[in-house]
Amino acid sequence: MHRDDFARRDPAQRSHQSLVFMLLYALAVAGGTMAYVPFLTILLPSRVAELAGAADVEWLGFLTFAGAIAASIGGIFFGWLSDVTRNRRGWILTGLVLTVALLLAMPLAKDIVSLLAIIICWQFSLNMMLGPLAAWGGDLVPDDQKGLLGGLLAFAPALGAWSGALVTLSVLVTFETRLLTLALLISCAVLPATVFARPRRFEDLTRPPSIGPDGRIDVLPKGPAVRMWLARFLVQISEAALFAxxxxxxxxxxxxxxxxxxxxxxxxxxxxxxxxxxxxxxxSDRNRRPFLPLMVSSAISAAGMLAMALANSADFAKLAYLLFGIATTVFLALHAGQTLRILPRSDRRGRDLGIFNLTNTLPSLIMPLLTLSVVPGFGFEVLFLLLAGLTVVATLILATISRRNPDRT
Structure with a gap:
């Protein structure tokens, strides 16, 4: 059945079911964000500073590099496994249990090498949860609500950030108590959707893969999907630099x-x-312009990065960061929703999203080398100018696909 025919057949039921699931799903994605944002931005750098001393920046780069490799492999592998087994929920729950267990094991590392080993295992388990979770949304949210889904996904970095503020409160003194608090927050966010939600699948979201003119099935994302990948990759290099x-x-x-x-x-x-x-x-849903908000937010993100490069006081630096942070968060949330619209194969959605997840992990491989080669000699100012230029390129790439109602090819 054609997806538009299906939408007209039962629009009220479709809309209600999708909204309930999207709310629980957004909370689960927020739980996934809580699993790494506070740890990688606040707790890990602080721990590395304790264990590595004056070499903290260099070691943080090494840890980030190794973790990104593990995340890249894990995202594609576990996404593909959830495709093959057709069991997103089971992989999400297994990944949650292992992620929480390894998070609580972090204090057992008394030196940098031990910490590195645990982080690699933790990244595999984290992506065992995140890969299938990302594909699950594509399975159950209609294309005409992908923009709203992206908006709801903006709650994820917000809750991730505020969980970081919570676990760094002065009443939580030790590294161990901060990690325990974080583990409880993650579990409370992920479990409602995976345990209690019973969404009904829509036929149009799991239709057979398309057949090309040569009679072959599309193997990998192409066309708008490739340009969406490139644009997010460039923006994520900037985001990853600030993240770490x-x-x-x-x-x-x-x-x-x-x-x-x-x-x-x-x-x-x-x-x-x-x-x-x-x-x-x-x-974007109502006006059928999925890419225009992405263009605008990426352009503003570049302006914020430029302002950070020119900042000459703490107050101005904070304001510049807020501009960059707001625009980038909007871009990444909306991009995540619209990416689900343009992937060609519903039966390999997890694998394809794992490939898209490389836009999150590959910048973490590039960023330490870029940062360590620029910052010691030229300072953060030159680094931010370079990153602003990359974000401008992303905006130009998006301009080439900013057309109405794109298809999946």
């Missing part, structure tokens, strides 16, 4: 800024992005 080194950048500008203040500033940026992403996502 925001702690050290703010320390260089204002040495007296505490961990909790850093986490709160990040939280403000991603929280303000929520209503903006919701409005733009719903607007």
């Amino acid at each position: 080194y925001l702690y050290f950048w703010f320390r260089s500008i204002d040495p007296d800024m505490g961990d909790n203040e850093k986490a709160q500033l990040f939280g403000i940026a991603v929280s303000v992005a929520i209503p903006i992403a919701l409005y733009l996502g719903r607007w």
Whole structure:
């Protein structure tokens, strides 16, 4: 059955079922974000500073590099396994259990090498949860609500950031108590959708793969999907640099800024992005312009990065970061929703999203090399100018696909 015919057949039931699932699904995705945002932005750098001393920046780069390799492999592999087994829920729950267990095992590492080993295993388990979880949304949310789904996904980085502010409160003194609190938050967010939600599958979201003119099945994403991949990859290089080194950048500008203040500033940026992403996502659905909000938000992200490069005071730097953080959060949330629209094969959605997840992990491989080659000699200012240029290129790429109602090829 054609997807438009199916939508007209029972629009009220389709809309209600999708909305309930999207709310629980957005909470589960937020739980996945809680699993890594507070740890990688605040807790891990602080722990590395304790274990590595003066070599903390270099070791953080090595840990990020190794973790990104594990995440890249895990995202594709476990996404593909969830395709083959047709069991997203089971892989999500297994990944959740292992992720929480390894998170709680982090304090057992008393040196950098042990910490590295645990982080590699943790990244595999984390992507065992995140890969199938990403594909699950594509299985159950109609294309005409992908913009709204993207808007709801903006809650994920916000809740991830505020969980970072929570676990760094002064009452949670030790590394162990912070990790235990984080593990409880992750579980409470992921379990409702995976245990209690019983969404009904729509035939049009799981139709057989398309056959090309030569009689062969499309193997990999192409056309708009490739350009969407490139645009997100370029924006994610900038986001990854700030994600890993925001702690050290703010320390260089204002040495007296505490961990909790850093986490709160990040939280403000991603929280303000929520209503903006919701409005733009719903607007894109109604006007059938899925790519225009992506263009605008990436352009504003580039402007924010440029302002960060020119910042000459702590207050101006904070405002510039807020501009960058809000625009980038909006872009990434809406991009995640619209990516599900353009993937050609529903039976390999998990694998294809694992390939798209390389836009999250490959920048983490490039960023340490880029940062370590630029920052020691030229400072963060030159790095931010370079990253702003990459984001401008992403905006230009999106301009080539900003047309109405794109298909999947």
